[in-house]
Amino acid sequence: MAPLLDVDSLAVTLPSPRGPLPILHDVSLTVDEGELVGIAGESGCGKSLTAQTLLGLLPPGAAVTGSARYAGTELLGLDPRGWQRVRGAGIAMVFQDPSAALHPMLSVGRQLTEHMRVHLRMDRRAAVRRAVELLDQVRIPDPERALRAYPHQFSGGMRQRVAIAIALAARPRLLIADEPTTALDVTVQAGILALLERLRAETGLAVAFITHDLGVLSALTTRGYIFYAGRVVETGPTGALLTAPTHPYTAALLGARPHGTQTGGTLRPIPGAPPAPGEAPPGCPFHPRCGYAEPSCGTAPPPLTPAGADRSVACVVRPHLEVAA
Template sequence: MTGSTGEPLLRISGLRVTLPGPAGPVDVIRGVDLRVDAGEIVGVAGESGSGKSLTASTLLNLLPPGAVVEGSIRFGERELVGLDDRSWRQVRGSEIAMVFQDSSAALHPMLSIGTQLTEHMRQGLGLDRAAARKRAVELLDRVRIPQAERVLKAYPHQFSGGMRQRIAIAVALACRPRLLIADEPTTALDVTVQAGILTLLDELRADGDLSVLFITHDLGVLASLTRRSYLFYAGRVMESGPTAEMLTAPKHPYTAALLAARPHGLAGGRTLKAIPGSPVVPGQFPPGCPFAPRCGFSTPECDSALPPVVATSATRELACPVAPSLVESGA
């Protein structure tokens, strides 16, 4: 889970994404900064609709027609914003790959596992049929799927959800990407299978030259897998820093509110606290802090302008003009 101290593998700076809407363009990602170092698993968390998955889709240019992307996405020495379609085809799968939440939708139901694995390699790596099949067997072994030769002849519906997710990870790794985006890959799985997938991702990171951007809404999963994390809300990063510090000593009221609303691990008679109101949606973002309408610490200053993201230490950043002492307040 440790990362490199050298130049980041991925650096996102001032990322803005605008989508077409019935009444005109709608801002959905609003100035996101994020980095992933080589050999690191970085977490992205937040409520549904906060912009986590759309940010991930932007890294592969999997956006709807009419989307406008501004800012910078540096992957190694390459700038991804503004690439043409041919260049994007060279990036997808071979440099950056993605594992989706629903493995049933990610795998083609009418194609054998072997076909889905080897087609990627033959196109992306230029392998012949025999070499691609050999690597397919090695990949299935690597993600701990037994009887790999038999599995290559089978179809997705013949496997459980956990096994399909392992196969989807093998497909994503087929062309040896340097960055794996895991978009809530354990959401539909039971706790035991979920733990196995998390362990597998960390082993793959440790065994090879692989970095992982792990997207989740589960703070427990975030704590178990990542060292650094970014907390999203309304298309922005509210707080970022070392995961353990954020989850034990939150600085943003939104982080504290998510922790208070988490049902797991309640102890000492602590009462579960729901976050009041509903998340704001694109096209209805207020001019100030987007969390202010739901925040118990908001002041008139919070409503006047969008708060900038500022460093509070060498490792933590925060977008909150009030920055209350959440420990003293008991939040």
């Protein structure tokens, strides 16, 4: 069966005062029906831009090449009407900060029903009925009253639940969640993650979960993509990725992560900083920061090559990597 979302060799270049800036290079990824896929990397690595590309929300002047097929339809090059049909009803999005992504001056009911009525051709009463069900589904207490409330009357976690209900309102098959728990308290974060997993299990929703938190990645997703400087550097089943990384960057990320309650352990920061867009070095973008780099790393960016069961890695050295327990 063809995957629900099939992105192939996607490259995005954004305009800037100093000329075009290449942001994404040769990104390929797939999401199957009902699958929870993680996309992880540091800020500025192109995770969010990938999401924007898949919803046609790139700023004007952006140049896109490659292919992104949703349910067999090529998304790149869609006209405005085509995008309107896909957005909301096919691919929906949950943003990082629910306080910013909910309209402060429109009632929750209005924001929850307006696109339902467009996509599902519902009348007002049917839309309100579905809105109540959705709020109930995302565990908002007293849904009827919540419909008349405004976003500022909810706590951060509740706002994100409302935002998820809004995203699901027009029955999308793929939800792109762009760091949906980053702006929330840790205790609240767990509730949101559980909610997404439950929605996937109950409705067969596919979720592309963007995060910079490897802990979240391992807790929630079955398959993951590690991004670095606008490229996929490693992909595979999440468990294998995080216990036995094959790319030095994945290993370095794991080493730079605090370990739960363990004290006195060493955090190993990655030396240097990720390259700014347009300033990536020739060859493997990670090689200036990589402890295993060899001279050949600086010549050409390594392609993603198969590395064991369902795994690929973009590294020519393939060193033996030790992961801190």
